[in-house]
Amino acid sequence: MKENASADGGRRAPNPKRRSARAERAILDAASELIVEVGFARMTMEAIAARARVGKQTIYRWWPSKSAVVLDVFTHLTGEKAGQPLPDTGDVATDLKTVLRATVDEFTTPAMDRTARAFTAEIQHDTELAVQIGERLVSPGTEVYKERLRSAVDAGQVRADADLELAVELLTGPFQKRWLLRTAPLTHTYAEDLVDMVMCALRP
Amino acid sequence: MKENASADGGRRAPNPKRRSARAERAILDAASELIVEVGFARMTMEAIAARARVGKQTIYRWWPSKSAVVLDVFTHLTGEKAGQPLPDTGDVATDLKTVLRATVDEFTTPAMDRTARAFTAEIQHDTELAVQIGERLVSPGTEVYKERLRSAVDAGQVRADADLELAVELLTGPFQKRWLLRTAPLTHTYAEDLVDMVMCALRP
Amino acid sequence: MKENASADGGRRAPNPKRRSARAERAILDAASELIVEVGFARMTMEAIAARARVGKQTIYRWWPSKSAVVLDVFTHLTGEKAGQPLPDTGDVATDLKTVLRATVDEFTTPAMDRTARAFTAEIQHDTELAVQIGERLVSPGTEVYKERLRSAVDAGQVRADADLELAVELLTGPFQKRWLLRTAPLTHTYAEDLVDMVMCALRP
Amino acid sequence: MKENASADGGRRAPNPKRRSARAERAILDAASELIVEVGFARMTMEAIAARARVGKQTIYRWWPSKSAVVLDVFTHLTGEKAGQPLPDTGDVATDLKTVLRATVDEFTTPAMDRTARAFTAEIQHDTELAVQIGERLVSPGTEVYKERLRSAVDAGQVRADADLELAVELLTGPFQKRWLLRTAPLTHTYAEDLVDMVMCALRP
DNA sequence: TATTAATCGAGACGGTACGTCGCGTCTTGCC
DNA sequence: GGCAAGACGCGACGTACCGTCTCGATTAATA
Numbered sequence: 014m015k016e017n018a019s020a021d022g023g024r025r026a027p028n029p030k031r032r033s034a035r036a037e038r039a040i041l042d043a044a045s046e047l048i049v050e051v052g053f054a055r056m057t058m059e060a061i062a063a064r065a066r067v068g069k070q071t072i073y074r075w076w077p078s079k080s081a082v083v084l085d086v087f088t089h090l091t092g093e094k095a096g097q098p099l100p101d102t103g104d105v106a107t108d109l110k111t112v113l114r115a116t117v118d119e120f121t122t123p124a125m126d127r128t129a130r131a132f133t134a135e136i137q138h139d140t141e142l143a144v145q146i147g148e149r150l151v152s153p154g155t156e157v158y159k160e161r162l163r164s165a166v167d168a169g170q171v172r173a174d175a176d177l178e179l180a181v182e183l184l185t186g187p188f189q190k191r192w193l194l195r196t197a198p199l200t201h202t203y204a205e206d207l208v209d210m211v212m213c214a215l216r217p
Numbered sequence: 218m219k220e221n222a223s224a225d226g227g228r229r230a231p232n233p234k235r236r237s238a239r240a241e242r243a244i245l246d247a248a249s250e251l252i253v254e255v256g257f258a259r260m261t262m263e264a265i266a267a268r269a270r271v272g273k274q275t276i277y278r279w280w281p282s283k284s285a286v287v288l289d290v291f292t293h294l295t296g297e298k299a300g301q302p303l304p305d306t307g308d309v310a311t312d313l314k315t316v317l318r319a320t321v322d323e324f325t326t327p328a329m330d331r332t333a334r335a336f337t338a339e340i341q342h343d344t345e346l347a348v349q350i351g352e353r354l355v356s357p358g359t360e361v362y363k364e365r366l367r368s369a370v371d372a373g374q375v376r377a378d379a380d381l382e383l384a385v386e387l388l389t390g391p392f393q394k395r396w397l398l399r400t401a402p403l404t405h406t407y408a409e410d411l412v413d414m415v416m417c418a419l420r421p
Numbered sequence: 422m423k424e425n426a427s428a429d430g431g432r433r434a435p436n437p438k439r440r441s442a443r444a445e446r447a448i449l450d451a452a453s454e455l456i457v458e459v460g461f462a463r464m465t466m467e468a469i470a471a472r473a474r475v476g477k478q479t480i481y482r483w484w485p486s487k488s489a490v491v492l493d494v495f496t497h498l499t500g501e502k503a504g505q506p507l508p509d510t511g512d513v514a515t516d517l518k519t520v521l522r523a524t525v526d527e528f529t530t531p532a533m534d535r536t537a538r539a540f541t542a543e544i545q546h547d548t549e550l551a552v553q554i555g556e557r558l559v560s561p562g563t564e565v566y567k568e569r570l571r572s573a574v575d576a577g578q579v580r581a582d583a584d585l586e587l588a589v590e591l592l593t594g595p596f597q598k599r600w601l602l603r604t605a606p607l608t609h610t611y612a613e614d615l616v617d618m619v620m621c622a623l624r625p
Numbered sequence: 626m627k628e629n630a631s632a633d634g635g636r637r638a639p640n641p642k643r644r645s646a647r648a649e650r651a652i653l654d655a656a657s658e659l660i661v662e663v664g665f666a667r668m669t670m671e672a673i674a675a676r677a678r679v680g681k682q683t684i685y686r687w688w689p690s691k692s693a694v695v696l697d698v699f700t701h702l703t704g705e706k707a708g709q710p711l712p713d714t715g716d717v718a719t720d721l722k723t724v725l726r727a728t729v730d731e732f733t734t735p736a737m738d739r740t741a742r743a744f745t746a747e748i749q750h751d752t753e754l755a756v757q758i759g760e761r762l763v764s765p766g767t768e769v770y771k772e773r774l775r776s777a778v779d780a781g782q783v784r785a786d787a788d789l790e791l792a793v794e795l796l797t798g799p800f801q802k803r804w805l806l807r808t809a810p811l812t813h814t815y816a817e818d819l820v821d822m823v824m825c826a827l828r829p
Numbered sequence: 830t831a832t833t834a835a836t837c838g839a840g841a842c843g844g845t846a847c848g849t850c851g852c853g854t855c856t857t858g859c860c
Numbered sequence: 861g862g863c864a865a866g867a868c869g870c871g872a873c874g875t876a877c878c879g880t881c882t883c884g885a886t887t888a889a890t891a
Contacts, residue, residue: 031862052342057851068864073853133397134338138258143399151398178401179391179414186391187383193337193397194355195347197382210383214418235841235883261872272843277874439857439867462750465846476869481848541805542746546664551807559806586809587799587822595791595798601745601805602763603755605790618791622826643836643888671877680838685879 027074039065040072045086049124053083053131080135080142087128088149099157105165106212109184113204120192120199133193155181162215171215183211231278243269244276249290253328257287257335284339284346291332292353303361309369310416313388317408324396324403337397359385366419375419387415435482447473448480453494457532461491461539488543488550495536496557507565513573514620517592521612528600528607541601563589570623579623591619639686651677652684657698661736665695665743692747692754699740700761711769717777718824721796725816732804732811745805767793774827783827795823 043065047056058079062069076082100108119125136143158181165171171180187207191197247268251260262283266273280286304312323329340347362385369375375384391411395401451472455464466487470477484490508516527533544551566589573579579588595615599605655677659668670691674681688694712720731737748755770793777783783792799819803809 028861033863036863054342058853059851062864066864068862068866069853070855070865071863074862130341134341137334137338137397138256147398147400151400155400176410176414179410182391182394182400183387183414186394187386188390189394189397190386190390193341193393194351196351196355196359196386206380206383210380210387210418214414229840232840235839237842237882240842262874263872266843270843272841272845273874274844274876275842278841433866436866439865441856441868444868460750466848467846470869474869476867476871477848478850478870479868482867538749542749545742545746545805546666555806555808559808563808584818584822587818590799590802590808591795591822594800594802595794597805598794598798598801601749601801602759604759604763604767604794614788614791618788618795618826622822640835643834645837645887648837669877670879674838678838680836680840681879682839682881683837686836 044082099161105170109208110205114201117199117204172217240271248286303365309374313412314409318405321403376421444475452490507569513578517616518613522609525607525612580625648679656694711773717782721820722817726813729811784829
């Protein structure tokens, strides 16, 4: 039970009820713009504060690091469709193609591209952030795929003994690799070919 | 009117013939150690210079950035087996498992893990470096896989109409994703399961 | 379209009201000590900052150069007696001797000697500083001499038609030359002989 | 008899007979130009070497420091008239005025002005140089004045009991002070007034 | 006249200090 | 008490020169 506020490093917990909504929005907007304009690495806390016309302390009061700010930006970007289940028309191949094509479109926009890259880069040396990303974005993302595949198993379109965890990796891993290493462009055709190939491995 | 073309101003290219082998080795060694000890992000040019007992200018003379130094470290790490063809015992599944198990072992060592992560992070906002990495490491790495798969096609173990480029991605993409996002540990069993699953998709 | 006037780029003037008195004192003290210990040329901004336990930026925020810092040190050294009028016992020769003897004593202390030398050196290639020195130290210093000589004219001890500007130079120029070029030691006797000689030229 | 060349610090004395006249001239010319163009402080050994199209070692082989190079430049500038006796028309006041007017002209040229300032500055923290300057320039310079004054004593134009050392200081000190501190411009009129005033003090 | 060792131009080297940038913390009024 | 503003101590940046140390390529005094 922490009661001595100044004993634990002088870090008094701020009162969220008094938080300025205006400042929060301005900070997230500024960060969002800057990450697209200059990228994560060249974006500085100082620049965020300046563009948001906000004191630096106001940022540090509510977020522990630059990554944390951008995590919030990212969450807002992808937030709405986070837990959304995948479409289920009855044909798993069609549905997966629909989803992957949409993902191609998403990762082709500069905002998403740069922000996602920034994260993938950042979690390589920020374990804390990696855990958060894993829990808030990766796991839920994987789960909706697994859910759709389970439904496909029930429909007899996927082998019952298939390792679904691995199956999801087979769908998303190549996609991510191609995007990260820029080995080849992400296209709708690619999304379809990928699903076709993976379905070969999953069909009963 | 004597024109002092070389008197001041711009970056005259240094003469590689005069390069100090001693300094180069010391710098690469220092960088190699530091990347393991503190990680790429916390490793500074100043620290490399200090540990290598070298002037900072000597680093900047030969490498444009920290990334470039580490690229050389990395190249030396993986260099020897760069173009090495994959084993060919006649059974493609066995051979791929052998290779992927070895890769698991490799990416489990701190030196490789940290250096590779540093790179994957860095090439997200350093396009120049991305190109170099692509040409010097990724492409050759992919090529040896494709070569082995071509041999498997000839042996009738892989469908003749399979997209080998995609096939390689199917093997390495999931692996890379699991490693990068740390969604699950890399084990020999995983390597084997992955090969088995992919072979389902590739068999005639 | 929001214009980020203050976001980046140029030198925004710092607000003197927020200036840290503690830092200012520490910097001047450190500079004062260092100039005596190692001399102006070998004194570095880095050393001042380190000794004052101050960030380099804090020095550069308030002073444009090393010279400017030392100018402040010097001003504080001589500051108190800057505008002080010369003694007036009724006998101008006696009074000038008193003053010049005191000046000999002053320029014989290491602190004054080294600081004053540093300045005389520095104003040779720092015109800005030269102007400041001229206005803040040299002119006021000359003026008090002229004032005393005017009083001597009134008392009939100095010719009414004497060029007092030149008279002051006659008193201080030889003194300064001997000190600067170290042609001979500065002594009380020298001060007295100098006054005697100059008085020959000034008496009615 | 020094025979073990490498024992005394590895500094083999260079053989002046093999010295390249071309290099020496080029170095002195380059230094001479640079001191006028950028001033002593901003002139670097590197720039001298570059402009003279000479290796840095060639400079360091023959001169121990930047000051030493400029000392040679200066010596060449003033060299020819170094020990030259002052004119002696029979009237000491006239002769002194002639000389001081010439000195005014000399110190009004940029080359002389900047070089002389550089020296006066430099000898404030380079004792070695100060001694050399004293012996090679200041003392001889003073001596010719004293010689002329001695002649004036013989001619009955100057008091026999006058301290000639001090008399020379009275002539040159004010001049130097005005020049160094730029308190007022150096003019022919000033030179004449100065001589007149000093003669008041020296006449029998 | 040929030899040969020192000087030459060039510039890489280990260093020190520069002046700037951005960090994360601290301080000062204002609302 | 949160806020905008921004000064602070600090650490690293990338650059400029320092004075020393190789490198061939002249080059000039001897053999």
